[in-house]
Amino acid sequence: MKKECENVTLYFYGELEAQEKALFQAHLPHCPLCQKELAFLAKTQEALVPPAAPPALVEAVLAQAKPVSFWRKFYKPALGLATAMAAGVCLLVLSPNKAQQSVTESANWLAYVSVEADEEYNSFLQEFETFENEF
């Protein structure tokens, strides 16, 4: 085996430097072993061309990789905000006297509303998740 024979694989895959490639090309016509090796590498490459992946599998990937919808992405914070605002408006309409109370009392009410809104929001979320699961 000559030194050039060592480069047969790299030559086949086009991964030799220019100088080594030229040396190998000069060697190849005189080396039946390298010629046979190149022929076998070509047959191997041809035989191992990737077949198509099962379409059902590809479809499964694409179906699971659907982008998150605008509604699913923003419904939680939007719902929380809407609930808090609705609760605030109701409070002002139904209890006008309360609105005139001192700043401290208002702050207390705001805290109260916040807790109520949280509970309402959490309760809604639970119901929504139950609905989603059932659906």
Next chain:
Amino acid sequence: MKMKTDDELIVAFQNGDSEGFNELVYRYKNTLYQYIVAMVRDEGAAGDIFQEVFLNFYRRLSEYRPEGKLKSYLFTSAHNRILNFFRDQKQNVSLDDTDEEGKAYLQEELAGDDPQPLEHLEQVELAEKIKKAALALPQTQREVIYLKQYMTFREAAEMLNRPLGTVLADHHRGIQKMKQLLQKEAAV
């Protein structure tokens, strides 16, 4: 029309074009699937790994930094999952004894043991036998033989975190072993 690069598709996805991901799936589905099936030799498990690789990539895609290494990223992701599969299966994941350093393979005679010519086999028949022989190789040789179908030796060495000479040696041994298997079969 010029085909978009992987990075261009990733950036397109990050800018709201979900088709970018689909196109990447279509671009790599065949090579990744072939590689995974060839390694685990179980179509069901291969399907699971295939989906995991793409869905994991999808989940990270918005933060993925396009640096021209997507192929390596996907194959590395598949490679790691294949190793986990072998671990779970309690299969032998240790590298076989072909992993000695450097260019030891250069000492070997090329086709030194070539008693039976393969030329008489029909092309189709030969292709099937080559596939069968490739699947029968030890894990490390099989992996390099298949990876070489999709990337350069340097890329494969980088991906497998092994010296280039070792990867070349495994490829060479794999090819010689395939020849032996084919010759053995042809002699029967």
